[in-house]
Amino acid sequence: MIVPVEVVLGLSAVLFGIGVFGFLARRNIILMLISVEVMLNAVNLSLAGFSRHLNDPSGQVLALFVIAVAAAEVGPRSLRRGSLDLLPTRGPTGRRSDSVFHIR
Amino acid sequence: MTLLTVQAVFYYMAAASVTSAILAVTRKNPVHSMLWVLALFLHVAGIFLLLGAEFLAAVQVIVYGGAILIFYLFVLMLLDLPGEEAGPRFGAHWPLAAAAGLGFAALIWLAQIEPLDLAGAEAAPAAAPMAAEGPPLGSLSQVGTALFGPFALPFEIASLVLLAAIVSAVVLARRRAAS
Numbered sequence A: 001m002i003v004p005v006e007v008v009l010g011l012s013a014v015l016f017g018i019g020v021f022g023f024l025a026r027r028n029i030i031l032m033l034i035s036v037e038v039m040l041n042a043v044n045l046s047l048a049g050f051s052r053h054l055n056d057p058s059g060q061v062l063a064l065f066v067i068a069v070a071a072a073e074v075g076p077r078s079l080r081r082g083s084l085d086l087l088p089t090r091g092p093t094g095r096r097s098d099s100v101f102h103i104r
Numbered sequence B: 001m002t003l004l005t006v007q008a009v010f011y012y013m014a015a016a017s018v019t020s021a022i023l024a025v026t027r028k029n030p031v032h033s034m035l036w037v038l039a040l041f042l043h044v045a046g047i048f049l050l051l052g053a054e055f056l057a058a059v060q061v062i063v064y065g066g067a068i069l070i071f072y073l074f075v076l077m078l079l080d081l082p083g084e085e086a087g088p089r090f091g092a093h094w095p096l097a098a099a100a101g102l103g104f105a106a107l108i109w110l111a112q113i114e115p116l117d118l119a120g121a122e123a124a125p126a127a128a129p130m131a132a133e134g135p136p137l138g139s140l141s142q143v144g145t146a147l148f149g150p151f152a153l154p155f156e157i158a159s160l161v162l163l164a165a166i167v168s169a170v171v172l173a174r175r176r177a178a179s
Helices: A005-025 A029-054 A058-080 B003-026 B030-050 B054-077 B081-086 B094-111 B140-148 B152-178
Strands: none
Touching (some): A005 A029, A005 B003, A029 B054, A058 B054, A058 B152, B003 B030, B054 B140
16 A cells, blocks of 8 residues: 555545535536536545555445446436527527526 | 656656646637647656556556547537627636535545555555566456456447447437537
C-alpha cells in the first residue's frame, strides 16, 4: 500500500461531501445528477481503497457494479427529460419551458 | 519509480480530484462543470491505477469518461445554455446544503478515524506482500474470477438492470414519438 488506507477514505469522504453539497444546492437538474456521479465516484474510491487494504478483489467487483448501475440510469433519465426529440420542432433559439429543467 | 514519487503522484491526484470536484459543482456554465467532472473522472482513474485496480481504471475511463459524460453533454447541448447561465446557480438554501455536505464528510471522516479493525484484517494484513503465485490484485483474471465465481448472481442482476434500461429507453422514445 503506497499510502495509508485512511488517506484514501478521507479523500473519499471529502469527495462525497462535495457531491452532497452539489446535489442539494444546484438548481439545474442535470448538474444535480452530475453531483450524484461525483458521490458514486467517491464510493468507488473507498471500495478500491478497501480492496487494496484487504488484498481482496471483491471491492473492485462491487465498484464495477456501481459503474454498471450508473451507466444504466443515465439513458432513461435523459430520455425522460424529453429533450432528445423536442429540438427539431423548436428553433435553435427556442426557449423551452424552464419548469422541466429547474427546481423552483 | 521510487515510493516517494508514487506518493507524490497520489497526493497530486487527490488534490486535483478535490479541486475539480469543487469547481464542477460551483461553475455557472454547465459545460464548464461537465469538463471539470471529466477531469475528476480521469484523476480518479489515476488513483485507481495507483491502488492496483488496473481494470477498474480502464472501465472508469471508458464508461464514465467515454459514455456517461458524452451522454450528459448531449443532453446539455439541447438545453438553453444562455438562460441557464443567467439564473442563479444555487438555490437560496445553499448554506444548509453546504452544512449537510460538511456534515456528511465529517461523519465519514469520524467513522474511519478509529484504527481500522476489520474482520479480515488479520487474515490479510495490510502490509502483506502479494502472493508469489497467482495473478496480482486487480488484474483482469483475478477480477474476472471473482465476477464469475462468488459474484455470479449480482453479475446476472446487473445484466437485467441494463436490459431494463434499454427497454425503458425504447418505450419512452416510442411514446414520445406517438404523442
